[in-house]
Amino acid sequence: MHFAYSSDPRAVAATGLAFPCGRAKPVVGGFRLSGRWPFASGVDAATWMIVGAQIEGTPDRLMLLVPKDDYQSLDNWRGFGLAGSGSHDVKMQEVFVPEHRTVRPEQLASGRDAPGTLVHDSPVYRLPAYSGFGFALAAVPLGAARAALDQFIAGARLRATTFSASRVAELAPVQLRVAEASANISFAEIAYWTHLRELVALTNSGEEVGQDAKLRWKRDVAFAVGLSKRCLETLLTAGGGGALSTNNPLQRYFRDVFAAASHIALTWDVQASLYGRHALTIPLGDDLLI
Template sequence: MTTSAKSRQELTERAAALVGLLRRNAARTEEDRQIAGENIEALAEAGLFGLTVPRRFGGHQTSVRTLVEVSAELGRGCGSTAWNTALFNICGWLVGLYPERAQCEVYGEDPGARACSVLTPGGTSRATGDGQVITGRWPFASGCLHAQWALLGIPLAGASGEPPERGLALVPTDELTVEDTWHTAGMRGTGSHTLLAEDVFVPAHRVLSVTGALRGEYPTEFTDEALYRAAFVPVLASVIVAPQPGLARGGMELVLESLAKGRPLSHTFYEQARQAPSVQMQLAEAAQLIDTAELHLLRAADEIDAWAASGRHMPLRERARVRMDSATVARRSREALDLLLNVHGAGSFAEANPLQRMWRDQEAASRHALTNPAISSEVYGRALLGIEEQVSALI
């Protein structure tokens, strides 16, 4: 086993060891609409917030493959906790794309600092001599209650009347206001509230050009670090869906545990539901759907890592396929959990039953705009046909 494989196995095992804790705290996380403090402490102690932090600051600087495997494992325990952990690590990777000066400001005094992000441009920005002044509202900032920094999408006005570019401003959260807006049916524990900025100055070294990043152009001086050469959107899309096969697998474990207790199949002659061919067939199909989701997820991660290691920018067709893979992960995970609800029956929707929370979390998480199956199919289809005009810049 290679050193990287050993590291991946160790980190995944650390995640697996926390699944029981996350399950015990899942209801409280949802009720409080933020990750339980005990979860945050345990994840920090296990080093699972530092998967993408550069080794220069004491992080793991691991692979995308490791990141998605850890995220999926945590998904077995709590969807909201897994989602926020994945997002914190995405943001750690994003910080690694900035110039060294910005990275030092984030991690220099606190190597355990966490960042949240909203990629969609919000509000306005105006250039000053050495930076941008931003004002606006950024909804859906997952993890903002436990973050010290925020990455906020902004428009960057082009010169000579050119269309504005997209930028990403790195801002301390103590310069922002959190507006309590996250009241949802699923993923309640992510605390994805709205961030507000009013005339906040962001120096130029803390503004990343998203337009350039989409072309593989990152301002980090550490070009020998393969992780921070990975393709921009493929990393975001693959990691954001990574907890979802874990959610489905957690549902499978719950249903299998229930069936093992010998419960009957209501309104039939089966004294034990596990004896029914219909139950067996649906379980098999659900398991296959979860496997399909995981295989697509791991293929995407391995391909991202391989292109990053090669030092070449991932071609459009391969990037489009990762978007398609990510949509497939979301859709198949959702379908698997739907079948498991059929097997478990109406009792799945009792408030005391964790399966209904898993279902709500899966329904919400799998509909993130970046993994929209219809749009992803259109993007991939155009790439396969060599059609230059695309429907999204985020490829």
């Protein structure tokens, strides 16, 4: 049976947007789609997949919506962090996708040309998809870093050291690292919320978002995630040997933050390079989606 959004208003779609991993062959009424896409986070809970593909015989790209019956989750996600995200590879072969379940990625870049804007009034459908993507992803490492800091402080207030029985909270190095970790996540949250509010305000106004703002958002979101990593590194150092136990939630926060920070949209070197090229007026390339 094919699932439909009309019968399931809470339907969830996972994504596999690595365009070179898919091939879409034009046929009457739509496309024949084949490929294998990595990192389909949330596929186990989804009833649809949105995948990217190259249109056969052209340099053009396409995003296609495919129901659960038509793809296979390969159950191969074994990450050391975000272990519960179910980021398996997804595979499909010669699946027919009708034209109405496709969209050109360029239509989503500005948000103003997205098909959803023709039938929905909500500003959500006008968000510039690619420059806004990092905000959704960054919520995970920033939230984990904040939770790690809160739990560390609560535990340190009560805990005694193993060898001297003195209170952990009274140790100057621990106090310094708590301050450093707090500053890291505080600055990360300020950058995150400042830019997110700007994105929402511009979207609500109907004003077109320029490349300067988009690349600045992408730069600072990646930098904020880097600060969340520094927060966890600092706390893990302050936690001593006890923080290494698999029973200590700190090590899981550490693994999850570092795994999330590996996403290309949150990787500092990638986003910093893009911003630097733009600032120095070096062309970014026509195939780049921003």
